[in-house]
Amino acid sequence: MAKVVLVTGVSRYLGGLYARRLSAEPGIERILGVDVIPPRHSVGRAEFVRADIRNPMIGRIMNQAAVDTVVHMNVIATPKDTGGRVTQKEINVIGTMQLLAACQKSSTVQRLVVKSSSAIYGSSARDPAMFAEDMNAKSTPRTGFGKDSIEVEGYVRGFSRRRPDVEITMLRLANVIGPQIQTAVTDYFSLPVIPVPLGFDARLQFLHEEDAIAAMVTATTGPSAGIVNVAGDGFVTLLQCLAIVRRPVLPVPMMTAGVIGNLVKRSGLADFSPDQVAFLAFGRGLDTTRMRKVLSFEPQYTTRQTFESFAGSLHSVVPGVDDVSDAVTGAVSGAAGSGAAALARVFERLYP
Template sequence: MGQVVLVTGVSRYLGGRFARVLTEHPGVDRVIGVDVVPPPHPIGGADFVRADIRNPIIAKVISQANVDTVAHLNVIATPLSAGGRVTMKEINVIGTMQLLAACQKAPSVQRLVVKSSGSVYGSSPRDPAMFTEEMGPKALPRTGFAKDSIEVEGYVRGFSRRRADVDVSVLRFANIIGPGISTVLTDYFTLPVVPTVLGFDGRLQFVHEDDAVGALVAATVTEGVGLVNVAGDGVVTVSQAARLAGHPTVPVPLPASGWLSQVVRRARLANLPPEHLQHMAFGRVLDTTRMREVLGFEPAFTTAEAFRAFVASGRGPEPSVLPAIQSALGAAERWTRAMGTTA
C-alpha cells in the first residue's frame, strides 16, 4: 500500500505544484491538500480539505484519513500575502505548533517533511564561506521570516524527541526562484531600479522552483534525512544578478536600508522586509554535500541557470512605478545625510 500524504499550504504556488507532482508518484496512493482557501491553481488528483492548521481540527483530518506522511510547506516568507506580519507569524509559529501536536497524537504518522530556509543561518560579515547543517548563525536573526523559521525548527526538534519513531526531514532551501514563483527576491529583482548596499556585493544562491519541488518529493518518499541544505551549484553576486536582470542599480548606505525598506513597502512597490538588504549586503552560501550524499538529490539547474530562467519569464512592475521608486531612493539618501549631520 502506498503513502497517504497530507500537504499544508497547498493554495500557495509551491505547495500546489508539489501536491500535483506528488499525485503522479507511483509510491503515493493519496494526497490531501490543506489550506484556509481553495487553491487558485490545479493540484492534480489531490483532495482539497479546507482547514486551518492553527485550529486543532487538523488533528481530525489526519486521523480520519489515516495520514502516514505530513509535508509541511505552509511556512510563509511574505507578510503581505499572509495579511500582515502578525498573521504571518501566527500561521508560521502557532500553525506549526498545532500541526505538530496533531502529528504527535496520530499513531498513523510515520514521516514528517518540513520546508525550512537557509535564512536560519542569518547574514552577517562574520559568516563562513559556506554554511554546513551543523553550523549556527553568527548573528541570530531577530525579526521576520528568519526568526519564524528558527522557531519552527525548534518545535520540530522537540517533536522529533517526543516521537522518535517518526522519520523527520527538514530541508533548508536557498532562495527559491523561477518563472512562476513570487518571493521577496523576485520582487526585488523586478524593480526597474535595484537598490544595493553601498560598498557591499553579497554572494547569493538560488534553487529553481522545479528543483525545490523535486527535493521535497525526494524527502517525502524516502526515509528521514534530518537537516539538509538545498541549493543550486555556484553563486552569483547581487551586482551580477542585477545585470542579468537588465536593471540599473543605485547604492544606498547600509544605515539607510531599514528606512528604504519601509518606504518601498508603504508605497507598495515591493515587499522588502527590513532584513532583506542586510542579506543583499553580506549574502549567504550553503554547503550542499548532504543534499547529494544523504538525500540523494541532484539539482537540474545551477544558481545562475535558475536566475536566468526567472529573468526569461519577463516579469516586472509597470514602468509607471519608476518615479515612486526613485522618490523612495531619494528619501533614503536624504535620511542618511540627515543622520550624518546630527551624528
C-alpha cells in the same frame, strides 16, 4: 514508503505545485491537500480539505484518513501574502505547533517532511563561506521569517524527541526563485529601480522552483534524511544579478537602508526588511554535501541558470528608464550632502 500524504499550504503556489508533482508518484495512494482557502490552481489528484492548521481539527483529519506522511509546506516567507506580520507569525509558529501536536497524538503518522529555509542562518559579516547543517547562525535573525523558521525548527526537534519513531526530514531551501513563483527576492529584482547596499557585492545562492519541488518529493518518497541544505550549484554576486535583470540601480548607504526599506514596503512593490537588506549586503552560502550524499538529490539548475530563468520572465523594457536613471544619478550625487532625507524624497518620486 508513503501511502497516504497530508500536505499543508496546498493553496499556495509551491504547495499546489508539490501536490501536482506528488500526484504523478504511483506509490502514493491518497493525497489530502489542506488550507484555509480553496486553491485557484490544479492540485492534481489531491483531495482538498478546507481546514486551518491552527485548529485542533487537523488531528481529526489525520486520524480519519489514516495519514502516514505529513508534508508541512505552509511556512510563509512574506507577510504581505497573509495580510500582515501578525497573521504570518500565527500561521508559521502557532500553526506548526498545532500540526505537530496532532502528529504527536496520531497513531498512524510515520514520517514528517518540513519545508524549512536557509534564512535560519541569517546573514552577517562574520559568516563562514559555506554553512553546513550543524553550524549555527553568527547573527541570529531576531525578526520576520528568519526568526519564524528558527522557532519552527525548534518545535520540530522537540517533536522528534517526543516521537522518536517518526522519521523526520527538514529541507533548508535556499531562496527559491523562478519564472512563475513570486517571493520577496523576485519582487525585489523586479523593481523598476533597485536599491542596493552601497559598497557591498554579496555572493548569493538560489534554488529553482522546479528543483525545490523535486527535492520535496524526493524527501517524501525516499529514505529519511534529517536536516539537509538544498541549493543550486555555484554563486552569483548581487552586481551580476543586477546586470542580468538590466534595471537601474540606486546605491543606498546601509545607515539609510531602513528609511528606504519602509518606503519600498509602503509602495507595495516589494519586501525590503532588515533581514533582506542583510542578505543583500552579506549574502549566504550553503554546503550541499548532505543534499547529494544523504538525500541523493541533484538540482537540475545551477544558481546562475536559476536566476537567468527568473530574469527571462521579466519585461525587458522598463518604462521611463531614462528618466529614472537621471533621478537615480541625482539621488546618488546628492546623498552625501543631504543624507537619508534626500534619498527618501527621490525614492518617493520614483515610487509614488
